[in-house]
Amino acid sequence: xxxxxxxxxxxxxxxxxxxxxxxxxxxxxxxxxxxxxxxxxxxxxxxxxxxxxxxxxxxxxxxxxxxxxxxxxxxxxxxxxxxxxxxxxxxxxxxxxxxxxxxxxxxxxxxxxxxxxxxxxxxxxxxxxxxxxxxxxxxxxxxxxxxxxxxxxxxxxxxxxxxxxxxxxxxxxxxxxxxxxxxxxxxxxxxxxxxxxxxxxxxxxxxxxxxxxxxxxxxxxxxxxxxxxxxxxxxxxxxxxxxxxxxxxxxxxxxxxxxxxxxxxxxxxxxxxxxxxxxxxxxxxxxxxxxxxxxxxxxxxxxxxxxxxxxxxxxxxxxxxxxxxxxxxxxxxxxxxxxxxxxxxxxxxxxxxxxxxxxxxxxx
Amino acid sequence: xxxxxxxxxxxxxxxxxxxxxxxxxxxxxxxxxxxxxxxxxxxxxxxxxxxxxxxxxxxxxxxxxxxxxxxxxxxxxxxxxxxxxxxxxxxxxxxxxxxxxxxxxxxxxxxxxxxxxxxxxxxxxxxxxxxxxxxxxxxxxxxxxxxxxxxxxxxxxxxxxxxxxxxxxxxxxxxxxxxxxxxxxxxxxxxxxxxxxxxxxxxxxxxxxxxxxxxxxxxxxxxxxxxxxxxxxxxxxxxxxxxxxxxxxxxxxxxxxxxxxxxxxxxxxxxxxxxxxxxxxxxxx
Numbered sequence: 001x002x003x004x005x006x007x008x009x010x011x012x013x014x015x016x017x018x019x020x021x022x023x024x025x026x027x028x029x030x031x032x033x034x035x036x037x038x039x040x041x042x043x044x045x046x047x048x049x050x051x052x053x054x055x056x057x058x059x060x061x062x063x064x065x066x067x068x069x070x071x072x073x074x075x076x077x078x079x080x081x082x083x084x085x086x087x088x089x090x091x092x093x094x095x096x097x098x099x100x101x102x103x104x105x106x107x108x109x110x111x112x113x114x115x116x117x118x119x120x121x122x123x124x125x126x127x128x129x130x131x132x133x134x135x136x137x138x139x140x141x142x143x144x145x146x147x148x149x150x151x152x153x154x155x156x157x158x159x160x161x162x163x164x165x166x167x168x169x170x171x172x173x174x175x176x177x178x179x180x181x182x183x184x185x186x187x188x189x190x191x192x193x194x195x196x197x198x199x200x201x202x203x204x205x206x207x208x209x210x211x212x213x214x215x216x217x218x219x220x221x222x223x224x225x226x227x228x229x230x231x232x233x234x235x236x237x238x239x240x241x242x243x244x245x246x247x248x249x250x251x252x253x254x255x256x257x258x259x260x261x262x263x264x265x266x267x268x269x270x271x272x273x274x275x276x277x278x279x280x281x282x283x284x285x286x287x288x289x290x291x292x293x294x295x296x297x298x299x300x301x302x303x304x305x306x307x308x309x310x311x312x313x314x315x316x317x318x319x320x321x322x323x324x325x326x327x328x329x330x331x332x333x334x335x336x337x338x339x340x341x342x343x344x345x346x347x348x349x350x351x352x353x354x355x356x357x358x359x360x361x362x363x364x
Numbered sequence: 365x366x367x368x369x370x371x372x373x374x375x376x377x378x379x380x381x382x383x384x385x386x387x388x389x390x391x392x393x394x395x396x397x398x399x400x401x402x403x404x405x406x407x408x409x410x411x412x413x414x415x416x417x418x419x420x421x422x423x424x425x426x427x428x429x430x431x432x433x434x435x436x437x438x439x440x441x442x443x444x445x446x447x448x449x450x451x452x453x454x455x456x457x458x459x460x461x462x463x464x465x466x467x468x469x470x471x472x473x474x475x476x477x478x479x480x481x482x483x484x485x486x487x488x489x490x491x492x493x494x495x496x497x498x499x500x501x502x503x504x505x506x507x508x509x510x511x512x513x514x515x516x517x518x519x520x521x522x523x524x525x526x527x528x529x530x531x532x533x534x535x536x537x538x539x540x541x542x543x544x545x546x547x548x549x550x551x552x553x554x555x556x557x558x559x560x561x562x563x564x565x566x567x568x569x570x571x572x573x574x575x576x577x578x579x580x581x582x583x584x585x586x587x588x589x590x591x592x593x594x595x596x597x598x599x600x601x602x603x604x605x606x607x608x609x610x611x612x613x614x615x616x617x618x619x620x621x622x623x624x625x626x627x628x629x630x631x632x633x634x635x636x637x638x639x640x641x642x643x644x645x646x647x648x649x
């Protein structure tokens with residue numbers, strides 16, 4: 001019962017946000033949502049299956065650029081297919097999955113850090129293509145993203161739309177679309193993780209040989225999870241393109257991949273909730289620092305010579321990753337869980353408390 | 365022309381080889397693929413730059429830098445890595461080093477800004493070819509020194525024991541923690557050398573080692589991740605292959621050079637995952 005109340009409150013708050021908050025916060029929130037979709041994908045791969053991928057940014061780029069290419073009308077210098085935009089979005093996600101499938105012979109055979117090293121190839125190769133395949137990607141300057149249009153409803157500032165005296169521009173409209181995409185991705189991933197595939201994935205992560213002995217097709221699973229995770233990356237890329245309204249190649253570099261790894265470590269490895277919390281933390285931190293930089297000691301506005309907010313954010317979250325690994329093995333989600341256990345009044349769902357025997361078996 | 369390219373490749377390869385050697389040492393001792401190795405080297409290179417800039421002669425600044433890097437490596441192992449190296453999964457370890465990567469990179473950008481800086485060459489008056497050969501010679505000397513210490517000293521024996529099986533080594537009375545710290549220190553010191561060797565051609569900036577790290581991963585993978593000799597051979601090979609491909613294969617050119625080590629990585633991992641000189645892992649369930 002109390003669960004329903006909580007979810008209803010969350011839903012009401014979510015719906016109310018575009019009516020009260022300004023564009024800056026909506027955009028930040030939308031970035032966080034798209035990051036959350038991507039982070040769920042990499043958490044399936046890295047957190048749940050133990051396969052390190054440094055190539056997630058590549059699949060985001062693929063999703064974003066494929067959407068633009070499929071949806072845009074061809075011009076004199078830039079190519080495009082001019083497909084209906086929802087179809088373009090779906091095809092972009094499928095294309096990201098297909099690219100993951102092409103890489104999956106490698107992804108299936110390599111494990112852990114070795115896969116991480118091999119996926120570096122995707123990042124550097126991908127960026128090279130983004131910068132040089134100008135008819136498709138627009139080169140260094142990127143290209144404009146055509147707005148999504150579903151059954152005549154356009155996700156753009158025009159035509160004007162006013163709901164309850166609030167003008168609904170592109171961000172307000174996308175807000176609900178982003179929420180739906182995130183909800184769908186989260187539910188699907190939760191289903192995967194809680195079912196038979198999730199158990200198999202966790203067994204592969206914890207002990208590859210044991211998994212094989214128990215009849216889990218290890219190679220096939222690794223390849224399949226890689227494909228699934230790249231499709232999540234593609235969807236995140238499509239959302240990102242819609243929010244940015246412009247795709248630029250510089251953005252999809254190695255640092256973006258590291259951002260995604262940071263998200264799942266800070267949030268909590270191997271779970272949907274952890275990915276969402278981590279994505280919110282990593283996307284909101286730089287924005288908050290930029291916004292309130294004048295109120296913080298040591299942090300100066302950009303260009304004034306002091307510590308810029310972007311630098312402060314990088315230092316803070318580099319430190320946050322190290323601190324989380326050292327002190328919070330379960331990430332922020334683990335912290336929330338243990339807080340909830342200690343304060344019975346806050347407990348939303350009963351958590352299994354370890355019995356004395358299982359507890360003692362963990363002591364080494 | 366060919367000879368000049370070859371020598372240039374060897375010079376770059378020496379830098380890659382040194383960083384690959386650092387990666388391999390860390391991996392041999394602690395089983396960690398250290399993604400922050402390049403950034404630690406970059407930090408050390410900044411220290412060297414600062415020392416030279418403040419008037420210290422180059423050949424005095426170099427050993428001081430290596431010593432500082434050694435101390436930093438030991439400090440990182442003692443404060444951060446030590447807490448996660450036992451019991452934590454491989455993923456936690458890798459992620460810790462990624463956290464270090466981000467942290468060190470941001471700190472360097474903070475202290476020295478991200479401006480490009482010129483770094484003095486160790487052999488300012490020598491022609492380019494000779495100084496490249498000099499760099500390769502330095503890498504060879506370091507490998508020789510490492511091999512001597514590891515094979516022919518009591519310390520080396522202890523180090524090999526820890527690398528082979530830390531638990532048995534501890535039971536035999538080895539202070540495993542100290543040896544691990546020593547391993548990290550040595551790796552950081554060798555990494556520092558790599559930064560100093562490469563800085564004159566790459567220019568000093570916080571992102572300097574990102575590409576180099578990829579080359580060094582390629583070198584270490586090519587040579588086998590647990591073989592120091594393989595790392596050095598792999599580094600020189602990658603350096604030469606990259607330079608020659610950039611010159612003689614028209615479609616590769618200057619900006620696709622980074623694809624060469626990446627193609628190497630993927631091919632080696634698929635065809636011979638243990639590398640040219642590595643040993644195949646055996647696991648008992």
